[in-house]
Amino acid sequence: MTPPVTSLDPEARIARLTDDGAFEFLLPRTDCGMVAATGLVKGNKVVVFASDPTIKGGALGIEGSQVIVQAYRAAMGAQVPVIGIWHSGGARLSDGVASLNAFGEVFQSMVTASGRIPQLSLVVGPTAGGGAYGPALTDVVVLAPEGRIFVTGPDVVKSVTGDVVDMALLGGPEAHSKNSGVAHVIAPTEDIAFSEIQDLVSLFSNQGLMSPTVADVPLAHLVPESKKRVYEVHPLVDAILDPDGEKLELLDMWAQNMTTVLGRLGGRTVGVIANNPQVIGGVLDSAAGEKAARFVRTCDAFGIPLIVIADVTGFLPGIGQEWEGAVRRGAKLLHAFAESVVPRVTVITRKAYGGAFVAMNSKSLGATRVFAWPQAEVSVMGAVAAVRVLHRRLLADLPESQREGMELELAAEHEKVSGGVARAIEIGAVDEMIEPDKTRSAIAKVLGESEYRRGSHGNIPL
Secondary structure, three states: OOOOOOOOOHHHHHHHHOHHHOEEEOOOOOOOOEEEEEEEEOOEEEEEEEEOOOOHHHOEOHHHHHHHHHHHHHHHHHOOOEEEEEOOOOEOHHHOHHHHHHHHHHHHHHHHHOOOOOEEEEEOOEEEOHHHHHHHOOOEEEEOOOOEEEOOOHHHHHHHHOOOOOHHHHHOHHHHHHOOOOOOEEOOOHHHHHHHHHHHHHHHHOOOOOOOOOOOOOOHHHOOOOOOOOOOOHHHHHHHOOOOOOOEEEOOOOOOOEEEEEEEEOOEEEEEEEEOOOOHHHOEOHHHHHHHHHHHHHHHHOOOOEEEEEEEOOEOOOHHHHHOOHHHHHHHHHHHHHHOOOOEEEEEEEEEEHHHHHHOOOHHHOOOEEEEOOOOEEEOOOHHHHHHHHOHHHHHHOOHHHHHHHHHHHHHHHHHHHOHHHHHHHOOOOOEEOOHHHHHHHHHHHHHHOOOOOOOOOOOOO
């Protein structure tokens, strides 16, 4: 007997995701707590599996796990995205240790598919234990308002640590928006959560061809001339991307000094990475390096070209950063760019100093093209800071009233000798100087003429 379709019913949730609510069961529906189907999302074929929280809280046993494994086999065979709608209490206790073994088979299927087909997760309810690691292994996790992701629930936390916490605080949107980096997208409503999964399917599946004609728009006014002024980078990113194409920022509340956005330029799916000077001056820190590295590898695995907007003074100094593994986690970004094979264009808008210049998709790491705006500065460090080191004795001997003027004079001379775009072009670190208002067409020309390639690696959750 077919169970009634309710808002919690997996059939209703699958229908909510697919075009016109149409889908076909991949396997006959049983009481195993998992349903799998095939359908279209924005015209793209997908395989979807969904937990059934009305049966033992969506807990997975042997049979339910095999439904997911079969869904992955079908998606891999057809080379289409696989979408998991999660609302699961984890392993089914009645199946004992066999349910743990079955979960391991699910994880193996996910890792085998990693980097080969897009894996998207929509978490709409509490998802615990093994059910938490399922989404964590996928490429993008969208968390709905009632979604909860945690390894152990509040009762276990209290019994082990004594901490009293509810499910929302432990693993809800607040926990995963700023603290953990587990959920890539935090949706304000469940309807928006489903809509964002649909946009992701389109961006990953229907990547399109770069239009040969991309209209330029004014951009210079979006970036202050003064290198000391902070500003919000999102209007610049929005202006570079197509105004009418799908666009989705990933991890927007986590490591906000680094912005990562999937969108379209000239109709083609692109990934944008940008330093955000509004947050700690846009400097690179350990979290930002990790965030950007994962994004680079995701785009590379699926053949999505990259646009890098560089405006960065360096890496964030401090004991905390060093102890948090800034060297190791920053190295992930260097490795990700050097490993990637997709076309990738960098635009230096104001400044790119020190190791951060290298890390933000430099020519030495294989960037397809590096552009710089006319007023940009490329240097080991800011010119004033540099002369304070190089000429500290001279400056120390000057009266304080003359020191600032001498610093500026020496800084101007230093820029001519070792900094600025001209010197960077001379040594091949920058390919070309472009006017800000010609940026969109310059990027589109490079990406449109570049060969389509994709990396041959998995997408480990860094």
